[in-house]
Amino acid sequence: MQPELKIAFIGGGNMAGALIGGLAGKLTAGANIHVVDPNADALRRLETQFGVTTAPQIDDALARADVVVLSVKPQQMKDVAAQLKPHVASQLILSIAAGIRAVDLSRWLNGHRAIVRTMPNTPALIGQGITGMVATDGVSDSQRAAADAILRAVGKTVWLDDETLIDPVTAVSGSGPAYVFYFIEAMQQAAQEMGLSAEQGNQLAIATFTGAAQLATQSDEPVSLLRERVTSKGGTTYAALTSMEASGVKEAIVKALKAAAARGKELGEEFGRD
Ligand SMILES: NC(=O)C1=CN([C@@H]2O[C@H](COP(=O)(O)OP(=O)(O)OC[C@H]3O[C@@H](n4cnc5c(N)ncnc54)[C@H](OP(=O)(O)O)[C@@H]3O)[C@@H](O)[C@H]2O)C=CC1
């Protein structure tokens, strides 16, 4: 534990809550985490659960932070940066927002150069997240290590050299848990339509995802080979995959992820303007 690392969160919503759950009392003491959010109920929950300090708006407490995590929606980022600007000096600014580019954050923060852009995901809540991250030139080695430690407290990290790759990361792993839940929902629906109970469908679909993901993680073989092993010639899996091919499921998934990446880029253009 780095008991002295002081982290401030601007925005105490879903993703910030997931990160704080992994950090408080583990990477740093809860009392070293400060959360700013206008919602009193959300702040009270975080105080009670993790022992963090809170405030309804940005104030001098931000100047004492080593790392300021920007965890508001992309649409809110420019206003937040304007409120934050007078309190920024040597802190590392760590953004988790989709779309918003480091160059825009830097401009809004008076040319601040220590910025890490990240894209985490909600399995961070149970320490199983994965985060794509990229650092600007002004980030020191110790700040980079601190950013990595923060995101590793809730899962794995993947560093990128090129900021434009954050949009594809957002499409794959940032939004990815939603596609998995969507696929599980479809399997649950099919199970029920074929006569299984909701509980049975739920259990079968979720355990299948967990088991297949663990198998893919632990296997040295490509997933395409793992898929082929399930697919007996002329059997049931073959029937299902042939039906999916005929419906263009893979093309639809590829198209959907490209739409997510395009939306990430668009969010940056839409909400990164002056
Ligand atoms: N959810 C996810 O799976 C992921 C989200 N992200 C990114 O994380 C960021 C947050 O997303 P998420 O947690 O889902 O969103 P939430 O809406 O749950 O959280 C944002 C919080 O910020 C608060 N807020 C608004 N304005 C301010 C302000 N001026 N000062 C302080 N707090 C403020 C909001 O309050 P109010 O509701 O009143 O506006 C809200 O509580 C987004 O930029 C998103 O792109 C990244 C990866 C995954």
Ligand SMILES: O=C(O)[C@@H]1CCC=N1
């Ligand atoms: O949907 C979104 O815009 C955010 C970013 C990735 C996951 N949720």
